[in-house]
Amino acid sequence: MNFISDNTAGASPRVMAALAAANDGPASGYGSDDWTKRVEERLSALFEREVAAFLVTTGTAANALALASVVKPWGAVLTHEESHIVEDECGAPEFFSNGAKLVDLPGTGGKLTPEAVARALGYLNEGSFHNVQAQALSLTQATECGTIYTPEEVRALKQAVAARRLTVHMDGSRFANALVTLGCTPAEITWKAGVDVLSFGGTKNGAWAVEAVVFFDPAQADEMKWRRKRAGQTLSKGRFLGAQFEALLAEDHWLDLARHANAQAKRLADAAVDGGQARLAWPSQANEVFLILPAATQARLEAAGVRYHSWPGRSLAPDNALREGEIVGRFVMSFATEPADVGRLIATIAG
Amino acid sequence: MNFISDNTAGASPRVMAALAAANDGPASGYGSDDWTKRVEERLSALFEREVAAFLVTTGTAANALALASVVKPWGAVLTHEESHIVEDECGAPEFFSNGAKLVDLPGTGGKLTPEAVARALGYLNEGSFHNVQAQALSLTQATECGTIYTPEEVRALKQAVAARRLTVHMDGSRFANALVTLGCTPAEITWKAGVDVLSFGGTKNGAWAVEAVVFFDPAQADEMKWRRKRAGQTLSKGRFLGAQFEALLAEDHWLDLARHANAQAKRLADAAVDGGQARLAWPSQANEVFLILPAATQARLEAAGVRYHSWPGRSLAPDNALREGEIVGRFVMSFATEPADVGRLIATIAG
Amino acid sequence: MNFISDNTAGASPRVMAALAAANDGPASGYGSDDWTKRVEERLSALFEREVAAFLVTTGTAANALALASVVKPWGAVLTHEESHIVEDECGAPEFFSNGAKLVDLPGTGGKLTPEAVARALGYLNEGSFHNVQAQALSLTQATECGTIYTPEEVRALKQAVAARRLTVHMDGSRFANALVTLGCTPAEITWKAGVDVLSFGGTKNGAWAVEAVVFFDPAQADEMKWRRKRAGQTLSKGRFLGAQFEALLAEDHWLDLARHANAQAKRLADAAVDGGQARLAWPSQANEVFLILPAATQARLEAAGVRYHSWPGRSLAPDNALREGEIVGRFVMSFATEPADVGRLIATIAG
Amino acid sequence: MNFISDNTAGASPRVMAALAAANDGPASGYGSDDWTKRVEERLSALFEREVAAFLVTTGTAANALALASVVKPWGAVLTHEESHIVEDECGAPEFFSNGAKLVDLPGTGGKLTPEAVARALGYLNEGSFHNVQAQALSLTQATECGTIYTPEEVRALKQAVAARRLTVHMDGSRFANALVTLGCTPAEITWKAGVDVLSFGGTKNGAWAVEAVVFFDPAQADEMKWRRKRAGQTLSKGRFLGAQFEALLAEDHWLDLARHANAQAKRLADAAVDGGQARLAWPSQANEVFLILPAATQARLEAAGVRYHSWPGRSLAPDNALREGEIVGRFVMSFATEPADVGRLIATIAG
Structure with missing residues (x-):
């Protein structure tokens, strides 16, 4: 009996079937294939607004690319001290962002609180060139402790950082698991509550290897095509990613x-x-x-x-x-x- | 009729079958699965010596990780001016290596010559702190012009850089295609001719997305586990990579x-x-x-x-x-x- | 009355006189001048062992170059949450090290305690590729709170990290001020107590702009000449740095x-x-x-x-x-x- | 007789006198001192337009910070194959820019030609995520071969890159020497001819260690205060830099x-x-x-x-x-x- 992780499983049968179905004939490379295009459209529909989405192979890549897109090398990311980006990614966010700082905050059950966030902001002087600049907050949904944030809680965190205009990132490697508990729409727990960019997990949910970085403000995604390619995350046979994600989204699979x-x-x-x-x-x-x-x-x-x-x-x-x-x-x-x-x-x- | 690239195809039927077969039951994550382990053993057998191998999803990641492993941030990599690492990877080698320099050399048919290499070395002062330090040579097999290097030619390049102790990297995204033309063993065209690290391509050969970075001197791979993870290239469902590569290698597929x-x-x-x-x-x-x-x-x-x-x-x-x-x-x-x-x-x- | 900082003053008259005296005739560039050579020798004598010393212009550069020399990009540096490297260098250590993580620890009076250090090490898994690797501890002498570490306290911190073989760095921008209070020798409060690399401050002490990075194990300095040059910290008129530091050290000035x-x-x-x-x-x-x-x-x-x-x-x-x-x-x-x-x-x- | 370099000399007597005069009493730190402020104003007057100027200690830092300010990590900088940034800075531009590529072009007498520039641009696909993006051109005035560009020649280079909107950087470590030969105004050989950012050399001209990065479009300097600090180039006793440059500019010294x-x-x-x-x-x-x-x-x-x-x-x-x-x-x-x-x-x- 193996309860080690949700990534010890393979892919769901429907994902495998979709891959097999996607395997015939030539397809355009590097994410310009029809499967990927359909996923991009589907995500805009799912989130009820125009989004810019980028498929990658791992959650680490998704998080690191998302954060590098929204903070400067001298930026700081407020996050829980036990978040995946702090504990389990071997410094990928720092690598991709050319040295941004993760500011690790305590919190019961793996959750950030507005109080801890406000305290941290108090120590990070805005505008001073001596200090790293608080530019993002990253929360995990569901958290590393198996808990979830309600839309109200996300909104409260957004409010805590609004005066400093931080970008809010949601690490959603278990986004689906949080969503079915919340019973709300994907929009309600993301951009409607203040989330600007989402790492939308597919792998733990039942794919082989696919995650989507979803920007709710497409302008923040202007540089992602270069960042993703430069990170070795732009698959030549891009339909492999598109077909997986399409299978997940189809019929609420x-x-x-x-x-x-x-x-x-x-x-x-x-x-x-x-x-x-x-x-x-x-x-x-x-x-x-x-x-x-x-x-x-x-x-x-x-x-x-x-x-x-x-x-x-x-x-x-x-x-x-x-x-x-x-x-x-x-x-x-x-x-x-x-x-x-x-x-x-x-x-x-x-x- | 589509002759755009060898990555417009999907995966070979045997690769798809291997994936389907690998999909049952739990497996250890992050490359510690049985498929990956068998591939690592198989590669040592194939190359007739103990190698350290690391599976990743793209050729860009393979090349960038390989080069970052063998040059310092102030290192220089001699390579053809039309090589994939120069022309098609959006600066991934520079990113992964924290700023090493690709020294772009001319050559008919996409091939490096010992003369061009010697000339370049003449301009790169050894040991001086004013200059980037020549630390690697990267050749492509088969080249971006569809030509190949014979073992003798590889050996001549090795000799051209031996006095400066450069590491020789082979970008083998089309390694299989070169090999079947050459009719030699994998060992003969790699380490026996002077190659130290190989990006062994699977994707263009018939996989969905898998490449192996093969170090013929395992000591040069000491840091790869951190580099790969930090690059978001360590797949949690690692058997997806292992199963593909295993299918390629089985029965000389x-x-x-x-x-x-x-x-x-x-x-x-x-x-x-x-x-x-x-x-x-x-x-x-x-x-x-x-x-x-x-x-x-x-x-x-x-x-x-x-x-x-x-x-x-x-x-x-x-x-x-x-x-x-x-x-x-x-x-x-x-x-x-x-x-x-x-x-x-x-x-x-x-x- | 200005008590803002010890860097609101200019240079001491003896430092100015030394600069004036050093201004005649040609001198070798880039740190190969006689003044710098004499300082290097003097530092070995002062610390009672062969050291490798590198002069730079700012404390930020000294700290960042020292740390980048002793940790990998996936390394972690344990340090006080209010240390200069955390609070006042705009992410320079992360930049120079290509993304190493500063792990910020609490402690009364700006001081690290063996307990806080041990607790942090407990969360940083050794050898796992998922995690950043604890590779250095950085303490400030005197601290940002104006307190100092005794040799016994430094030794206790060294002991706390010895099993993990961390390099101990001392940020000594106010090293002189600590030393005259302690009344011990420079050796006793540094390498004899477990310090491996020291940022030896000159600027706050009375120079215009000079700090020395002092490696007590010269092997750790093997790459510094490239790192310093690449950081734009290798002054062409190197005697400017050498003359300042020489004036400080002369006759216990x-x-x-x-x-x-x-x-x-x-x-x-x-x-x-x-x-x-x-x-x-x-x-x-x-x-x-x-x-x-x-x-x-x-x-x-x-x-x-x-x-x-x-x-x-x-x-x-x-x-x-x-x-x-x-x-x-x-x-x-x-x-x-x-x-x-x-x-x-x-x-x-x-x- | 030593004709090795123009940096084997010390500082000019007037620079030394200015330093001595600047040495009394407290002064604001980190570039907020009166000397530096006066230099900033003086530079705007000298160049006949509002500029943003940043003083640093070395030409390598000036060039690397200037380039990092105007190119992305996936950017390319067209430059002469024997320029200082290629040959003598140990990869500083790549380090500061997080991996941008220097594209090395040939040219008689150390000079770039519009033809070589146009040819290079032809190989750098605009907008494609596969390729590094041409974003700057860097020319050296006077060149490493002791030659100079006339305003017409600079204008021709600007024209060659105008359609691609490259930023033009001038490495002016010997700007003064070029200017007195040209007999034109500083404005005429810089922004009036198409230069966007200038590394204005002081050290080789007669200072100890000071260079100014001058942005003719202050908007391009928005991030420099963080970049400079993070590079360890923001001197706490900033008047040391300001006083040197002020002495150089005074009375056309x-x-x-x-x-x-x-x-x-x-x-x-x-x-x-x-x-x-x-x-x-x-x-x-x-x-x-x-x-x-x-x-x-x-x-x-x-x-x-x-x-x-x-x-x-x-x-x-x-x-x-x-x-x-x-x-x-x-x-x-x-x-x-x-x-x-x-x-x-x-x-x-x-x-």
């Missing part, structure tokens, strides 16, 4: 895939809370469950061959701290997670 | 695909030469044919809806210069090129 | 200058504590005094035309927090500070 | 210094041509003389202890090629060159 993953997470979260053999580190609001596991539970999981990540406890609320012998375990559900496996996992935890 | 492409190129080159309605810009030695096309031939091609690229004539030999009204046309064959199309193309040129 | 500045700071600190019209934010251990100023005192200072910087209170100890109306004011003494001005300042504060 | 240097060069050039023991490699139009020296002349120079640089002959006109045993020798005059030394040099050459 992406939302169906996310609903499955989230439902499995909910089963586990509900059961764990009830059973008493574990407790939630943070509310499980998407497709990840973070459980505080006593030693005995850890032992049962190991005996059963359950694979999961242990996770840092930095974002735990003070009243939910780890006790002796406890660790935080991360269990991730994907479109491919077998309900029977979740059942066995629940039973194992229950003991 | 890659060589079969290249032989088909080269054979179609040879048909066109032979016919064009015989017909008198076009002449070769350079010998056609791989899967590309560069024809000098008089105006009348251009008109017939246009009327027949034949798609091809017009090409700069910088690398033409002095005794083969363009005459009034002539252009150079590039016709590229791939694994998917239909022989019947080539027949029609030949007939169209013949008039 | 640098220590005399620092002693004067520190003595003035001590007068102010002592008086402020006694008077009750202000209190120390942190112990005044070098040439800076940080006073917590009630509103009435602020008013008197303004009325008297006293110029000083107000300062963030982030590094205040919890039991010394700001009360209603209070601010932290920074008063900096230099070699040129007039004792009479300090007297007037003291009287103004006393009211 | 800079032009007097250049006239002396040029006059000495003219003496040598005239004598060498007459004597038959050497011939000019290129016309001597500023303060440098490049002589083609037969073996016998070389021997006499060596015997007499004359120091000069031997120089590459790449820019020689075909009808002035080196013959057996000949080399090109560079003799540079400065404000400090003793006329008697030039007399001895002439006699030595004459034999």
Whole structure:
């Protein structure tokens, strides 16, 4: 039983079928193919406004290209201290932006707060050439702790940075998982709430390797074609990217895939809370469950061959701290997670 | 009839089948999967020595990562003025290397000569802090003009840079096409002739998107895992890359695909030469044919809806210069090129 | 009365005299002049071991070049959240290092603690390609809060990072001021305590514009000549730098200058504590005094035309927090500070 | 006798006197001092229009900051293959610009021609994301071969790049020497002829270390304050820079210094041509003389202890090629060159 990540799965059958269907005959290269063009149109429709979208192969590339497009080399990006861009991208944002600074902020459950953001802005002098300049805020939806931001919360963050005109970036590698929980439209949780640029994840959702950088203000995308090419992210057989994303978006396949993953997470979260053999580190609001596991539970999981990540406890609320012998375990559900496996996992935890 | 490029095709059926077969069940992420591991072993066997190999999605990424691994930011890379790294990668090598300089050298048929290399080295003072330091030579196999280097020619270039200890990089986005013409082993045209690091192309050969950076001295690869990740080129579902490359290498599929492409190129080159309605810009030695096309031939091609690229004539030999009204046309064959199309193309040129 | 900074002064008369004396006749360029050579030798003698030293014009350049020499682009530098490299260099370390990350740590009085360092290292996975790699620790001597590290404290920090083999950098823009308080040898507070590379400040000490990057392991300096030149920091008339630093070091002029500045700071600190019209934010251990100023005192200072910087209170100890109306004011003494001005300042504060 | 360079001299007595005069009392830091402000105003007057000027310490920094301000990381700068930015700055322009490409063009006497520029532009596709984008042209005044561009020649280059809207940069490390030969106004040879940004040299002209980056369109300077600081080029004791440049500009001191240097060069050039023991490699139009020296002349120079640089002959006109045993020798005059030394040099050459 493997709950390590939502990227241990392959591609969804519909994505594979779309690839096979896209494989005949010649197609224009470098993103000028029909599949990609259709995706670009589809994204404008989905978000209810003209967007500029760029397909790339990884979330790291999507985030780094998005941020490099909106901050100067002497810019600063306010972000959570456990965000993916800080913890898991080996400095890609700094590389792509030629040295912009990620300002790492604390926050329970992986979430930024307007207070922490305001405090940080207070230390970053506007206009002074001595200081890096706060130019973007990056939030993760769903967060690295499996929590989500409501539109109101996004709006509050936007307000906290509005006077300084920061660009708001959303790392949406699990955007679909957040969206199906929120039950709102893609527009409502993005540009209508203040998001300027979105890394729209496809890979964890059920593709092989595709993410879209979506600019809600196309003017901010003016240089992306050069940035993407120069980063080695402009695939010559661009239809490979277009076909994957098109398959995800067709007939709400992406939302169906996310609903499955989230439902499995909910089963586990509900059961764990009830059973008493574990407790939630943070509310499980998407497709990840973070459980505080006593030693005995850890032992049962190991005996059963359950694979999961242990996770840092930095974002735990003070009243939910780890006790002796406890660790935080991360269990991730994907479109491919077998309900029977979740059942066995629940039973194992229950003991 | 589309002869624009060898990347207008999709993936070979065997590559698609391998992907489908690789799609079941969970797999380790980020290149630690079984497919990738098997490819790494297979490459060591293929090249008859221990190599360090890293799979990435594009040739631009492969070249830029390879070069950034072997030159300092103040390093210089000697290369042909029409090489892909100079002309078609939007400055990716400079970006990945933090500003190394590509020193662009002339040469007939897209090929570097020991003389041009020696002349360039004469202007790059060794050890002086005023000057960028010559640290690598990059040659393309097959070249952007469809010609190839023999092992002897590679060896001569190696000798030209040996006293200065330059690392020799081979951009092998069409490595398979060169190899089947040469009829030698992969080892003979690479490390045995002096190549230190190879961008081993899969995409143009019949994959969706996979290239291998192959270091013949694994010590030069010590930092690649960080460089690749930081470049957004470490795919989470790494088996997607591994499965493609494994399918190419299995049962010499890659060589079969290249032989088909080269054979179609040879048909066109032979016919064009015989017909008198076009002449070769350079010998056609791989899967590309560069024809000098008089105006009348251009008109017939246009009327027949034949798609091809017009090409700069910088690398033409002095005794083969363009005459009034002539252009150079590039016709590229791939694994998917239909022989019947080539027949029609030949007939169209013949008039 | 101007207590804004120790760089509002010009150069000490002896430095000016040395420049005038150095101005005759031709001299070798780019740091190969006799003055620079003598400084390099003098620094080895001063530090009681063979060092590699490089003169540059600013502290920002010294710090950024030092750090870029010892960390990879994917490296991380542990440092205090209010250090000069974080707060006052507009991202120069990130620029020079091609994107290394400064990990900002809290600490009372601007000082790093082994505990904070150990905690940060716990979040930076060693060897993982997902994460930036902790490769250096940078401490400031004297700190931005006017405090100093003892050799024991430096040694404790070295110990905290020894298992991870981090390079220890000391930002010594006020090295002289720290040293005269400590009363130890330059060797004792640097390499004997674990420092690997020092930014040895000259400008604030009494020069126009000169700092030395001193590598205690010359092997770490192998690439500096290229880095410095490429940064536009290799002056053609290098004797200008050499002559300044030589004048500082001659007959302990640098220590005399620092002693004067520190003595003035001590007068102010002592008086402020006694008077009750202000209190120390942190112990005044070098040439800076940080006073917590009630509103009435602020008013008197303004009325008297006293110029000083107000300062963030982030590094205040919890039991010394700001009360209603209070601010932290920074008063900096230099070699040129007039004792009479300090007297007037003291009287103004006393009211 | 040392004719190695115009940077082997120190500073002119008037520059030293100005420094001494500027050394009293406190002054605002980081370029906000009165000396620097006066220089900025003076430069606007000198160039007969509002300019944005930034003082830095080296020509390498001035050039690299100027170019980084006007090209994107994927930009290309057309320049002579023997220009200082290509040959003598260790890749600083690439570093500061995050990887822009210098496109090296041939030309007799170190000069760019509209034809070479047009040819290069033909290979750099505008707007294509595959290619670096031609965004600047950099010419050197006086050139590295001691020749100069007339306003008409600058205008012709501007015209050659006008359709592509390239920014024209002038590397004027020897601007004064060119100007006194031309006899025109600073405005006529810069913005009136099409120059957008000038590296205005002070160091070779008689300062210790100061250059001004002068933007004729202040809008192009919007980011310079961050770029300069981040490069470690914003001196805290900024009056050191301001006082030097002010002294140069006062009462046309800079032009007097250049006239002396040029006059000495003219003496040598005239004598060498007459004597038959050497011939000019290129016309001597500023303060440098490049002589083609037969073996016998070389021997006499060596015997007499004359120091000069031997120089590459790449820019020689075909009808002035080196013959057996000949080399090109560079003799540079400065404000400090003793006329008697030039007399001895002439006699030595004459034999």
